[in-house]
Amino acid sequence: MKFILTFIALLIFWFMLSGHFSVIIVTSAVIYALIAAYFTYNYFLEDISFAGIKRIFKFIAYLPWLFWEILVANLQVAYIVLSPKMPLSPELVETETSLKTDYGKTALGNSITLTPGTVTIEIENGKILVHAITKDHAQDIRNKDIEKKILRIEA
Numbered sequence: 001m002k003f004i005l006t007f008i009a010l011l012i013f014w015f016m017l018s019g020h021f022s023v024i025i026v027t028s029a030v031i032y033a034l035i036a037a038y039f040t041y042n043y044f045l046e047d048i049s050f051a052g053i054k055r056i057f058k059f060i061a062y063l064p065w066l067f068w069e070i071l072v073a074n075l076q077v078a079y080i081v082l083s084p085k086m087p088l089s090p091e092l093v094e095t096e097t098s099l100k101t102d103y104g105k106t107a108l109g110n111s112i113t114l115t116p117g118t119v120t121i122e123i124e125n126g127k128i129l130v131h132a133i134t135k136d137h138a139q140d141i142r143n144k145d146i147e148k149k150i151l152r153i154e155a
Contacts, residue, residue: 007037058153059107065149070115073137077116080134091138093130097123097147104154111146 010033018025080087099105105128109120112130117137122129132138 003037003041006041007033010036055153062149062153066111066114066146069146073116073118076136077133080117088133089135091132091135092121093132093138093141094127095130095142095144097126097128098151099147099154101154104150107150107153108147111150112141115146 011029014029014033015021018029097105097108099108105123108128109123112118112120112128117133118141119131120128121131130138130141132141
């Protein structure tokens with residue numbers, strides 16, 4: 001069952017990215033999705049329970065908020081770069097994280113790094129170290145908005 005769901009998810013993802021449906025594309029998609037599913041199905045869907053499916057939908061609901069944050073941060077970084085004074089105040093921020101799962105910690109690190117102006121350097125022993133290019137970006141990390149959203153997904 002996990003293999004089939006992984007295969008279908010990979011196939012759908014391929015078609016979403018490709019947008020083409022010629023015979024060679026569909027054949028390639030099926031072959032490569034089968035190969036990828038064979039090697040990854042144990043990792044892709046570890047928890048096929050109601051809670052696991054619910055978590056997937058919570059994550060999908062999280063994505064529009066993350067995209068909005070990325071857009072806002074892009075505009076902020078563009079302003080900084082285009083400003084004649086270039087108001088940079090780089091800072092390393094270390095903060096505790098309440099996230100328990102590796103998936104949650106990975107989602108947090110990736111979400112922070114995807115947001116322009118911040119880079120996750122390390123997540124270890126319940127702490128996260130982030131480089132921020134301005135004090136405002138550093139304060140956003142300290143506010144833990146991203147972590148709070150991901151905690152809702154983990155719950």
